[in-house]
Amino acid sequence: MEIKVNQGILSSNERTALENKKVFDENGLFVINIMGSPGAGKTTVLEKTIDILVNSVKLGVIEGDIYTSKDAQRIEKHGVPVKQINTGGACHLDAGMVSKVLTDFRLSEIELLVIENVGNLVCPVEFNLGEDIKIAVLSITEGDDKPMKYPLIFRESRAVILNKVDLIDFTDVDMNSLRTDIKRINPKIEIFEVSARTGQGINEWSRWLLEKVKDKNVKNAVN
Amino acid sequence: MEIKVNQGILSSNERTALENKKVFDENGLFVINIMGSPGAGKTTVLEKTIDILVNSVKLGVIEGDIYTSKDAQRIEKHGVPVKQINTGGACHLDAGMVSKVLTDFRLSEIELLVIENVGNLVCPVEFNLGEDIKIAVLSITEGDDKPMKYPLIFRESRAVILNKVDLIDFTDVDMNSLRTDIKRINPKIEIFEVSARTGQGINEWSRWLLEKVKDKNVKNAVN
Numbered sequence: 001m002e003i004k005v006n007q008g009i010l011s012s013n014e015r016t017a018l019e020n021k022k023v024f025d026e027n028g029l030f031v032i033n034i035m036g037s038p039g040a041g042k043t044t045v046l047e048k049t050i051d052i053l054v055n056s057v058k059l060g061v062i063e064g065d066i067y068t069s070k071d072a073q074r075i076e077k078h079g080v081p082v083k084q085i086n087t088g089g090a091c092h093l094d095a096g097m098v099s100k101v102l103t104d105f106r107l108s109e110i111e112l113l114v115i116e117n118v119g120n121l122v123c124p125v126e127f128n129l130g131e132d133i134k135i136a137v138l139s140i141t142e143g144d145d146k147p148m149k150y151p152l153i154f155r156e157s158r159a160v161i162l163n164k165v166d167l168i169d170f171t172d173v174d175m176n177s178l179r180t181d182i183k184r185i186n187p188k189i190e191i192f193e194v195s196a197r198t199g200q201g202i203n204e205w206s207r208w209l210l211e212k213v214k215d216k217n218v219k220n221a222v223n
Numbered sequence: 224m225e226i227k228v229n230q231g232i233l234s235s236n237e238r239t240a241l242e243n244k245k246v247f248d249e250n251g252l253f254v255i256n257i258m259g260s261p262g263a264g265k266t267t268v269l270e271k272t273i274d275i276l277v278n279s280v281k282l283g284v285i286e287g288d289i290y291t292s293k294d295a296q297r298i299e300k301h302g303v304p305v306k307q308i309n310t311g312g313a314c315h316l317d318a319g320m321v322s323k324v325l326t327d328f329r330l331s332e333i334e335l336l337v338i339e340n341v342g343n344l345v346c347p348v349e350f351n352l353g354e355d356i357k358i359a360v361l362s363i364t365e366g367d368d369k370p371m372k373y374p375l376i377f378r379e380s381r382a383v384i385l386n387k388v389d390l391i392d393f394t395d396v397d398m399n400s401l402r403t404d405i406k407r408i409n410p411k412i413e414i415f416e417v418s419a420r421t422g423q424g425i426n427e428w429s430r431w432l433l434e435k436v437k438d439k440n441v442k443n444a445v446n
Contacts, residue, residue: 037344143262
């Protein structure tokens with residue numbers, strides 16, 4: 001006999017996500033959940049973003065990976081507190097995994113917590129972690145058909161970083177079609193064209209993110 | 224109350240996979256399950272492979288996708304029978320989904336059935352479909368750290384196609400390190416360096432695949 005309990009599992013995750021959100025809000029933390037395919041460039045974008053923001057905002061990072069701590073080691077070199085979560089096989093982080101590592105941070109000393117999810121364009125988006133916003137990273141080398149094929153991540157994200165635009169001339173990607181499809185799925189989404197490798201567009205994206213962090217801080221101060 | 228039934232679900236899939244395998248064997252079909260990240264180039268590799276093999280072997284294709292039939296439409300243009308499976312959200316095909324579309328094919332008229340799985344480096348590998356071999360497609364633009372981060376797909380695959388090698392000079396990828404890590408995970412795996420865009424390496428990979436198909440046909444004839 002098989003018993004389908006997907007609904008129950010999701011609700012349990014949703015409850016823990018709300019508890020995480022409460023902890024984040026009480027500590028005045030702005031939290032982003034970065035999602036994207038393996039190799040979209042999530043960690044490299046994050047490294048470049050940290051280098052720009054590190055003097056303006058107090059950062060913390062949670063790295064999600066199935067088995068290794070390669071990404072956490074890369075982030076550590078940039079001098080920000082980082083904790084690794086290994087899912088041991090699971091294709092996404094869940095709110096409970098995030099909850100468990102929160103005690104490892106001095107949360108009151110952090111203003112922006114970045115959670116880099118497991119590399120996957122499908123599963124992570126279905127599991128809220130308590131974050132303020134979701135961010136999608138898509139490498140343009142993945143092809144311009146991806147938004148229509150994997151719409152949920154674009155529907156749920158507040159911004160999408162189109163990475164590796166330095167490779168545009170060597171691909172058959174139609175950037176207009178890519179942007180149009182993304183906006184069709186989510187008209188309110190912000191689109192940043194970026195090359196984490198050359199640094200192109202990283203400033204613009206980082207400024208936008210910094211404004212979101214400050215907005216939340218202002219709101220917290222008023223309340 | 225939550226009841227964990229993962230084990231039961233896997234076993235049920237395994238049972239259906241064995242039933243599929245029996246149908247494939249009875250019809251003398253060689254079946255491959257192609258897996259890889261979104262945008263690794265699975266469909267483009269398949270299109271180029273079909274063009275080479277179409278006169279040597281009778282082909283059929285099953286396209287797995289979450290919502291769209293974009294890939295099936297691309298394959299259809301190459302004049303081979305193709306069926307689309309939409310998972311409606313799930314991040315992988317399972318044996319039951321494949322079983323349901325098998326009756327849409329004239330199986331006795333097919334020698335090579337290609338199943339292109341949902342774009343995902345994690346979930347598909349855990350669900351056998353009844354295939355003879357699994358094939359991994361990894362775009363080199365995804366980075367040389369991917370095998371150690373997502374080892375299971377490389378452990379379970381009989382061959383890996385390293386696609387988009389025409390972009391190698393525009394990335395920081397270390398091909399030696401990439402090959403070494405893959406061989407460390409699976410010493411018996413075949414590695415093909417390919418550019419589906421330029422056609423580089425497609426011949427070599429297609430010849431290898433054709434030999435596998437013929438091997439199975441010979442065995443069937445002997446038994």
